[in-house]
Amino acid sequence: MMEMITIGVLDLQGGVREHLHLLSQISNVRALSVKKKEDFNNLDGLILPGGESTTISKLLNIFELKDIIINLNKEEIPIWGTCAGMILLAKEIAGTSTSHLNLMDIKVKRNAYGNQLASFKSKKVIPKISKKELPLVFIRAPYITNKNKKVKTLLKLDGKIVAAEQDNLLATAFHPELTTDLRVHKYFVNKVKAD
Numbered sequence: 255m256m257e258m259i260t261i262g263v264l265d266l267q268g269g270v271r272e273h274l275h276l277l278s279q280i281s282n283v284r285a286l287s288v289k290k291k292e293d294f295n296n297l298d299g300l301i302l303p304g305g306e307s308t309t310i311s312k313l314l315n316i317f318e319l320k321d322i323i324i325n326l327n328k329e330e331i332p333i334w335g336t337c338a339g340m341i342l343l344a345k346e347i348a349g350t351s352t353s354h355l356n357l358m359d360i361k362v363k364r365n366a367y368g369n370q371l372a373s374f375k376s377k378k379v380i381p382k383i384s385k386k387e388l389p390l391v392f393i394r395a396p397y398i399t400n401k402n403k404k405v406k407t408l409l410k411l412d413g414k415i416v417a418a419e420q421d422n423l424l425a426t427a428f429h430p431e432l433t434t435d436l437r438v439h440k441y442f443v444n445k446v447k448a449d
């Protein structure tokens with residue numbers, strides 16, 4: 255029998271259920287919503303969902319969860335941030351001197367597509383994930399404006415980095431959990447298994 259792996263989805267605000275729903279369709283994965291300190295014990299991977307990064311960050315402080323997530327990263331547990339989750343991972347946020355978890359060597363611009371393009375869909379191949387196009391859903395999305403050499407670009411859209419990876423960390427500006435396509439979740443699951 256294949257070993258089960260446990261993936262937590264940070265459940266403070268935002269698109270939690272959608273991630274849990276997609277993970278529940280992947281075999282040998284136990285998906286949990288995590289919000290209390292003890293929920294973070296024995297996780298093999300963690301997803302930081304989309305939502306509102308400043309709100310999630312405030313709640314992380316209130317529930318004293320930042321150090322717990324920073325420690326998971328020290329243990330090289332795979333962590334995937336989607337949209338607001340990517341902003342939480344970033345070491346720099348354009349236009350402000352604050353950052354949240356301060357884990358990934360990226361600078362992000364929030365709401366980077368402005369009002370007119372606040373939400374849009376696209377399709378692109380992400381060679382490291384699949385040879386066939388993936389559906390991409392962007393909602394008031396950030397993109398990555400700068401990164402250092404440790405960060406590998408997975409996808410650029412119109413010249414802007416919208417998916418990247420740094421060791422155990424994965425960041426996507428878009429929302430695979432709002433599609434029915436499991437490929438990005440499976441990619442993350444494989445990252446967890448390889449860990």
Ligand SMILES: NC(=O)CC[C@H](N)C(=O)O
Pocket residue numbers: 303304305306307308336337338339341364365393394395396
């Ligand atoms: N869909 C999203 O997660 C949007 C992110 C949001 N604009 C933020 O800055 O936190």
